[in-house]
Amino acid sequence: MTRDRLLxxxxxxxxxxxxxxxxxxxxxxxxxxxxxxxxxxxxxxATGTSLAAIVLIAAYGAIDQAIYGNVNPGYAALVGxxxxxxVVTGAAVQQRIPERxxxxxxxxxxxATAAELIF
Amino acid sequence: xxxxxxxxxxxxxxxxxxxxxVGGGVLFVPALVIFLDQAQxxxxxxxxxxxxxxxxxxxxxxYGYGNVRxxxxxxxxxxxxxxxxxxxxxxxxxxxxxxELMFAALCLVIAAQLVRRVLKASRPAAxxxxxGPP
Numbered sequence: 092m093t094r095d096r097l098l099x100x101x102x103x104x105x106x107x108x109x110x111x112x113x114x115x116x117x118x119x120x121x122x123x124x125x126x127x128x129x130x131x132x133x134x135x136x137a138t139g140t141s142l143a144a145i146v147l148i149a150a151y152g153a154i155d156q157a158i159y160g161n162v163n164p165g166y167a168a169l170v171g172x173x174x175x176x177x178v179v180t181g182a183a184v185q186q187r188i189p190e191r192x193x194x195x196x197x198x199x200x201x202x203a204t205a206a207e208l209i210f
Numbered sequence: 211x212x213x214x215x216x217x218x219x220x221x222x223x224x225x226x227x228x229x230x231x232v233g234g235g236v237l238f239v240p241a242l243v244i245f246l247d248q249a250q251x252x253x254x255x256x257x258x259x260x261x262x263x264x265x266x267x268x269x270x271x272x273y274g275y276g277n278v279r280x281x282x283x284x285x286x287x288x289x290x291x292x293x294x295x296x297x298x299x300x301x302x303x304x305x306x307x308x309x310e311l312m313f314a315a316l317c318l319v320i321a322a323q324l325v326r327r328v329l330k331a332s333r334p335a336a337x338x339x340x341x342g343p344p
Contacts, residue, residue, distance in 0.1 A: 092281070100282055101289045108290030112297020114316055115254020117233035117261050120323075122286065132279075139277030140286075142269035145233070147287025148294055149261040155298040156255030163256045166246055169213060170220030170238045171260030177224025177234070178267055185229060191331060194324045197226045201321035204240040205314040 099129050104144060112152045117145040216245040224264055235261045236320060239313060250309045251301050 103125045111118035119141045126137040156162050219241035223234030235257050242253035272278050301309055 097285065100285045104286035104289035105293035107286065108293025109297040111258070111290070112294040113301050114313055115239050115257040115301070116235035117265055119233045120320060135275070135277045136279060139269065139272030139275070140279045140283045142265050142272055143278050143280065143283030144286035144290065145265040146262060146269055147284070148290040149258045149265055151291050151294040152258040152298055153255070153262055155295055156258060159255070159298070159302050161252045161255030162259050163248070163252065164259060166242055166248065167256045167259040169216055170223070170241050170257070171263050173217040173221035174224030174234055174238070174260060174264045175267055177221040178228045178264060181225035181228035182271065190230065191328045193226060193229045194328050197230055197232065198321040198324040200222070200237065201317040204237070205317040207244055208240060208310050208314040208317070
């Protein structure tokens with residue numbers, strides 16, 4: 092691995108980690124586009140590789156937050172277990188539902204969520 | 211009832227996240243805040259724990275498709291530790307309301323990104339579906 096590549100990966104990991112720690116999300120929103128633009132990853136490779144990094148990043152974040160006493164494992168299971176089922180279901184129906192409709196549904200959910208949090 | 215709603219949002223997060231390539235975690239946090247009355251920072255903390263397992267499943271599946279550059283992923287992940295510590299420290303320092311508003315802004319940005327991607331994809335693209343900027 093060249094030094095330049097290593098530095099870019101280091102920077103992407105740091106930025107993604109910061110984002111993940113600050114917002115309690117995976118960090119893929121930051122990591123995926125950076126892998127594509129800085130290291131010329133294809134979209135699928137960027138997504139897959141980002142997920143591998145996120146396993147570690149989210150684990151650090153969960154440990155850090157546990158030290159602050161903020162983690163509720165029961166609630167994590169309450170959203171996490173259905174989410175695992177969701178991942179499997181999503182993959183199963185992928186061919187049958189249009190990606191555009193899914194993206195728009197997701198966008199609507201996010202706007203509703205933002206409104207609920209703001210008001 | 212609230213438990214069912216939170217679980218349903220978790221399910222949607224996993225499903226939509228896998229389908230459109232945006233992490234489902236962005237729905238875990240509001241599920242915990244809105245339906246289970248967790249403070250924003252606690253919801254974020256709990257979401258991170260859930261993400262470990264969901265991302266592990268996602269990474270495993272993507273690895274099966276040959277989409278994971280393992281060494282690059284491990285390097286990024288290993289190097290993420292400092293950034294994570296910084297983010298978590300700030301999340302625990304700012305007021306809950308500030309953090310909530312920042313998170314709401316994040317939701318809107320991601321929503322805009324998704325809509326832009328849909329608009330772009332529906333145009334007869336000259337280039338082969340290049341992803342949108344961050």
